Amino acid sequence: MSMMRRLLILLTATVLVLPAANAAGAQRLYVAGAAPGEFRVAGSSVGSDGALAQIDSASAGTDPLLGSAISPDGRNLYVASAGSGLRSFGLAENGSVTPAAGDAGPANLLGVVVTPDGRFVYAVEGGAGGGVRAWSRGSDGVLTTLGAGSDYAGATGIAIAPDGRHLFATSLTAGTVRPFTIGTDGALTPGAALPAGANPVSTAISPDGRFLYVGSMGGDAIRTYAIAADGSLSQVGGSQPTAGTGPYDLLVTPDGHYLYVANVGTGGIGGIGRFTLAADGSPTMGIPDVPTNGSPMGLAVNSAGKWLYANDSSAPQVFGFSLAGAVPTALAGSPFDVGVEGQLGGSVALTPDRPPVAAFTTAVNNRRVSFDALGTSDPDGDLVGRYDWDFGDGTTAANGGAQLTRRYGKGKKHPPVTLTVADDSGCSTAFVSAGHTPYCNGSDAATVTMTPFAPKFLGKPRQRAARVVKLRLRCPAECRVKVVGRVKLSGKGVRAKKTKVKGTSKRLRAGQKRTLKLRLSERGVRLAGEATQAVARLKVSATDDAGNLFKDRHGIRLR
DSSP states (O other): OOHHHHHHHHHHHHHHTSOOOOOOOOOEEEEEEEETTEEEEEEEEEOTTSOEEEEEEEEOOSSOEEEEEEOTTSSEEEEEETTTEEEEEEEOTTOOEEEEOOOOOOSOEEEEEEOTTSSEEEEEEOSTTOEEEEEEEOTTSOEEEOTTOEEOTTEEEEEEOTTSSEEEEEETTTTEEEEEEEOTTSOEEEOOOEEOOSSEEEEEEOTTSSEEEEEETTTTEEEEEEEOTTSOEEEEEEEEEOSSSOEEEEEEOTTSSEEEEEEEEETTEEEEEEEEEOTTSOEEEEEEEEEOSSOEEEEEEOTTSOEEEEEESSSSEEEEEEOSSSSOEEOTTOSEEOSOBOTTSOEEEEOOBOOOBOOOEEEEETTEEEEEOTTOBOTTOOOEEEEEEEOSSSOEETTOOSEEEEEOOTTOOOOOEEEEEEETTOOSSSEEOSSSSOSEEOOGGGEEEEOOOOOEEESOSBOOOOSEEEEEEEOSSSEEEEEEEEEEEESTTOSOSEEEEEEEEEEEOTTOEEEEEEEBOHHHHHHHHHOSEEEEEEEEEEEETTOOEEEEEEEEEOO
């Protein structure tokens, strides 16, 4: 019996027979599938060359696993089971996998997605009474059943829009695809279903959220749908045949340029096909089918779009490909042993990339300001690949580097400066997803706005000659201020051109107004009294606890 035939029998049996039940390190790869005697979830590390190395695994029971998704924060893996509902797992920073508590929901689940904000989880339930089922997700990742979801007989494939406002599901038995609007409370409102070909199983969405792709496993074809602002669908062009047979999974690359197809094939031999995506979303065959010597069922690509992975339904391995050339080429060491095989289901997913945390300090030296962003860090250990500066006065420095210096005009104030960073995979503030586990869980952590640190001088720059020179100022943050200087003297018969003042150093609370007193010596007082003009020339330096520096000269006329 052909692999595609066996898959259709399993899916149809799952959809029609199973009874319904009552209603966060570097990127890692997780496979849900069958190990000897049981189904397991297994994790692998991804090396700098794309190679996989096993880390840990956990039992997922004895029921077939048919789809999975990792939460945007990378802390949880949710796996749809054909017999025991939704299985939850915790993912540690070191890659270990731990079974977690949470409502399992109906028994016959086929696929799962998590909303971009991580608040809700949805899974498709097969069967004549099936549909899209919903859970709320707590801050600890634990799931709680959320109402009854929305009925949709024969529900099989599922994808969620990158903005989290709409969800799309296919029906294996009806041969349709249907949009659902997601309410603020997680409730679903179904839209009009459209034809999707024979046995539509796979779905993917362009990262810009404009197009939905559906793979017809029974018709060996792909259909493209435009997604309107209200989530409604309209088909773009006709169906596009796949060169291989049994398109079981679809994937759109992070840049939105390509659509990859996992064809399970016949006789245990399938391959990976690729379509080039036009501006109007329509796919054009680019690579007919790259053989794998196996039956690929699930696809994943790393956040940089450099490496493609496909799990094998007939062996405990994952195929790895480099996407650097015109045709995907096998990575060194591929296929990689991951400890579990896809069997007639299962999935493969990579943890979402997390963006760098932007940070910079300033060093003000009179009119010159230096900026240093070497303190920017990345939670995944990735390199920071881009620093974009906006100086708040109409000037910018796109990809300006981690350190740079600007000179401001005389008397010019320093406006707030914004730094936005991205890692070497391009992960930054934007959330990037193609309908399933996100590529990049972008966040505001990748940008920071700060005014260059500078104490504000208060009071008038003129004082009466006395034993002390008074400097009144205020720090925007808790800081240490140090002042040294001298008094410049001039006038007929003056005995000296200058005299020193005793420096001082004080710690100021944030926003505190403080008067610093610099004393003149007895001789300095006499000299200042004899001079026609006396001007205190002070050197002011300050530092705050964040490492920002300030240096400036300040003059006070004494006579």
